[in-house]
Amino acid sequence: MSAHQQQPLLESLDQEERAYDTNEKVHITGYDDGDDYSTTAPPFSWRKLWLFTGPGFLMSIAFLDPGNLEGDLQSGAIAGYSLLWLLLWATAMGLLVQLLAARLGVVTGRHLAELCREEYPNWARLLLWIMAELALIGADIQEVIGSAIAIKILSQGVLPLWAGVIITALDCFIFLFLENYGVRKLEALFAMLIATMAISFAWMFGETKPDGRELMIGILVPKLNSSTIKQAVGVVGCVIMPHNVFLHSALVQSREVDNRKIGRVREALKYYSIESGIALAISFMINLFVTTVFAKVFYGTEQAKTIGLVNAGQYLEERYGGGLVPILYIWAIGLLAAGQSSTITGTYAGQFIMGGFLNLRLKKWMRALITRSCAIIPTLIVALVFDTSDASLDILNEWLNVLQSVQIPFALIPLLCLVSKEEVMGYFKIGTLLQTVSWMVAALVILINGYLLVDFFSSELSGVFFMSIVTTFSAAYVCFIVYLVTRGVSFSSLCSRTKTILGS
Secondary structure (H helix, E strand, C coil): HHHHHHCCCEEECCCCCCCCCCCCCECCCCCCCCCCCCCCCCCHHHHHHHHHHHHHHHHHHHHHHHHHHHHHHHHHHHHHCHHHHHHHHHHHHHHHHHHHHHHHHHHHHHCCCHHHHHHHHHHHHHHHHHHHHHHHHHHHHHHHHHHHHHHHHCCCCCCCCHHHHHHHHHHHHHHHHHHHHCCCHHHHHHHHHHHHHHHHHHHHHHHHHCHHHHHHHHHHCCCCCCHHHHHHHHHHHCCCCHHHHHHHHHHHHCCCCCCCCCHHHHHHHHHHHHHHHHHHHHHHHHHHHHHHHEEEEEEEEEEEHHHCHHHHHHHHHHHHHCCCCCCCHHHHHHHHHHHHHHHHHHHHHHHHHHHHHHHCCHHHHHHHHHHHHHHHHHHHHHHHHHHCHHHHHHHHHHHHHHHHHHHHHHHHHHHHHCCCCCHHHHHHHHCHHHHHHHHHHHHHHHHHHHHHHHHHHHHHHCCCHHHHHHHHHHHHHHHHHHHHHHHHHCCCCHHHHEEEEEEE
């Protein structure tokens, strides 16, 4: 093959890394060339809402990954219906954070990883990148293992976990194939996977017939006691996934929005708010189905103490065996859809995180393969080591939850700092009330996850040596968080490169 025919691994060196090229973006129709919406938003249009619909549903996958499903089933089995109100409010808090991420992406035309690269010194930027990658790897291991468990169930044990991991790894190629045909094709795949989850878990809900009165009381009446505090922490902790904040700020750039005009930005934010709200309402219903099914079947039983993703299907089969389609396979199909969809979005998020922080101009297929390899290799090791031990997988899952909890401040704090700055957001800087509410939500989530970390390490680790190591890392960890909160960011470099709304 001649030199001019070869496909380079690097993009053009005179271009910065961008989430989407101009020719990849969805064109928003329905504008009259004579209309000037420089300050006011165009009238509402169902057609435009349809064109803007997509990024919110990809974002909502993180609320439905296998880690969340395991949290749901354990919450239902141990706490019954009593934490449904917390699931509702946790989803609302997650929506607030994701809308802020979308706001940042639409207004600036850059995603969170790109802005962190520009705003922080090299040492802080590299630390933030490492933290984001660790969080992504931790989430991806859970997601791939969830898919592998589902494949093992559906193959009736013929395919071991490691084989399921390899099969799941191939979704990277599905992602690459569909991306070549446009972002809408990829969004259609996720819509199909979400529909599969909804149908599967709604079927289980219909089979088990949870108590409607208890369900409504659980949603409307807050209850919390010492025996359910760990599950409550898990419900809130699962809602905000660090990589998902980076992901959503990039996904919203898949639409063609003229961010020099206030009206066009207002319109985009309005439609993104609506579609994100609908997507998370659907995710809440799916999580509700899972929680209430396991509350109905296992609350107050001995099995509640040992239930997890690995044995949940078998336990359900023992209670509700038979039928046209065995409930074991219905559970496995829903779990497989959750795992496959979340691993593909993990690959997507990994591209944006790596490209944004490091300004890599690699071809997308190369970045996707690197991202997938970072997660699949440790996952394959995990599958080979823990395939024969359900208890070991549960312990591993706890460590992975801790890994992701540690990373949450390093996505939330930069996001809130950036959306609060007029130099970055211009006219769309969030107001004092929204800033206060957002920081309160962030502080609550960070404190809750801090409680999880303290509880975990106090029960799992002992001895002067290990405690001294944990104390040292904890001190450095807290110092970095304080640095992120208090640092006075110089925005001169950003202002020279970004056209703000007020400057247009």
